[in-house]
């Protein structure tokens with residue numbers, strides 16, 4: 001998966017200051033471009049030729065809104081789709097220009113209204129579907145700031161210094177000028193926009209196209225080996241030379257992997273569904289299909305006044321909303337079973353909404369989005385929610401989720417794919433699990449193909465006892481050879497979604513579990529380097545409440561994280577649930593935090609014995625739903641021996657939207673309390689964590705977490721537990737602001753180290769790297785989970 005790469009002030013300045021390089025038309029890649037009507041060659045703001053571009057004169061705003069260029073060319077996109085006239089689109093039946101998409105992104109970043117966001121996305125996609133459907137797939141990737149499906153390993157691999165050099169070359173600004181711009185804007189896209197805003201070109205540059213920009217990103221990602229940095233920089237420069245107005249800002253934000261618009265995947269899919277209903281591609285015969293809106297229906301609908309949130313009494317609009325709802329369900333289902341925009345866009349253009357489900361079924365080799373659990377705080381709550389409906393309580397193992405896909409091949413080797421919770425392809429990481437799957441095929445001649453859900457857990461190779469998640473995180477991540485496997489694992493299987501050509505998602509859990517248990521018996525291989533296969537340890541509600549309580553106690557004292565509680569049968573209406581809610585399904589619900597899967601974690605109930613009092617010292621700009629706020633927030637302990645604050649973890653959990661809003665107001669950027677550089681009365685050590693803004697240390701927050709871990713990036717309590725590593729808090733959760741505490745009352749590194757020691761159950765003066773945990777990985781997972789919910 002593409003990582004978040006942030007452009008830091010210091011990296012903006014990387015590379016020597018160069019003489020001005022003129023934007024030259026010769027270096028433009030023809031396949032990026034078309035239509036040379038708007039091009040220019042460098043002249044100064046006065047219109048005279050100049051050797052040096054003029055420094056930007058316009059003040060830099062936080063959220064830029066639309067530049068004049070795009071606003072003048074394109075009609076507004078945030079209007080009710082019923083009122084949006086595609087006839088006014090100036091690029092009809094030509095290749096879709098990137099400036100149109102940039103116009104959409106700029107409009108998105110200037111609004112927080114969900115209705116406006118949906119309108120912009122819908123209208124943008126409608127124009128593309130109608131006039132240049134080939135651009136639909138690249139547009140979906142560019143809108144979601146990805147390059148490929150999540151299971152395709154592809155990364156831009158663009159270091160900030162490449163970006164910085166490219167912007168310097170194209171704008172002619174010195175590194176010092178860029179640094180000043182960065183300090184006043186804090187966003188690389190804004191820096192590039194401002195840097196280019198006064199560059200005028202005399203020789204026309206053809207316009208960037210959506211398809212061309214996307215292809216260039218792929219070329220950047222594919223540049224490997226010696227000379228890759230140069231090749232990447234050259235592609236970025238070509239793009240920047242041709243970019244105009246908002247294109248520059250969004251191009252650079254795209255390259256920096258932080259678009260800063262509030263469009264998450266669910267909004268994009270909803271908009272795609274609406275766009276298909278309103279404007280099916282010319283290739284689809286929509287006449288008579290109930291999925292699409294006819295001209296007659298649209299003519300009947302009265303457009304909503306701008307900004308209106310009220311639903312008007314309008315039967316035709318109700319009909320349209322119903323079509324939207326159905327189309328959304330079709331597209332979202334297709335995506336969760338087959339998360340691939342290339343396939344979805346092609347299928348929509350070929351067969352439309354009506355043929356989508358058949359064209360994109362659950363497929364071995366393409367991961368589906370997994371079912372997720374809803375948190376509960378106690379067994380009482382479990383019984384309260386499920387009443388007397390039968391459930392199974394399973395150990396919640398502390399490992400890595402794995403979706404295992406396999407198909408027998410009569411010739412050549414069998415297909416085996418292992419996907420993570422976020423659908424990344426981890427097959428290379430687990431050759432021992434691949435080898436286990438080959439054993440499964442060898443042992444059972446009837447098994448032809450399957451998709452199963454499991455947790456891969458580190459185990460002791462001798463006695464099979466469970467080891468910690470930290471132990472598992474010690475395994476190498478890529479291209480692991482079977483002989484190099486150092487940490488033994490067991491696959492704890494808990495669900496079966498597909499077997500021998502049959503899709504089992506709609507079957508109740510009791511049946512899926514029974515197939516899993518009978519078709520896939522446990523495997524304990526002779527060799528200790530091969531993976532084991534087991535069923536999760538479980539207990540049934542039918543065994544009685546006392547047995548379930550007893551099982552919970554076992555989970556608490558084991559190395560598991562707690563329990564997963566799963567409904568066994570669908571739709572039972574019992575005395576206790578009939579009045580309260582509709583019966584729950586026990587089907588496999590991709591991408592849903594279903595109430596039929598409850599998770600009861602030890603740390604929800606017990607957690608760390610104590611909470612920590614930490615000081616917020618900085619933050620990063622949020623993404624997706626949180627694009628307008630700061631998230632995560634960097635928290636620090638107070639070191640009384642040095643009088644410094646030391647960052648300990650990033651926190652993004654436990655905050656309400658209202659709290660995020662207040663926080664932004666409390667620490668207004670560039671005011672007395674917030675700055676791009678740390679400049680306060682207390683020195684703050686951040687180790688490997690570099691926030692985008694620094695807060696004046698002035699508050700203390702109560703924070704709870706799952707446990708304390710040795711961290712590769714934290715410098716808190718450095719040397720107290722490990723010589724070379726600091727400590728961090730795993731899964732930090734905000735509880736409240738401590739109004740009664742000053743910075744000097746915050747938790748200390750010593751307190752942190754003591755907590756770590758008591759959690760380990762012994763006073764350890766040193767640890768090995770076996771306890772290392774990848775803090776960043778956990779955080780990005782948490783963020784994704786939040787966004788997909790939101």
Ligand SMILES: Nc1ncnc2c1ncn2[C@@H]1O[C@H](COP(=O)(O)OP(=O)(O)OP(=O)(O)O)[C@@H](O)[C@H]1O
Pocket residue numbers: 371372373374394395396397398399400401402421455494536564599785
């Ligand atoms: N028996 C089990 N059944 C289902 N999931 C299990 C089981 N044992 C361990 N797990 C792990 O627990 C997770 C269930 O919690 P949830 O569905 O909310 O995912 P999550 O968002 O990754 O949560 P968390 O961070 O709490 O693990 C699964 O993703 C899986 O990795």
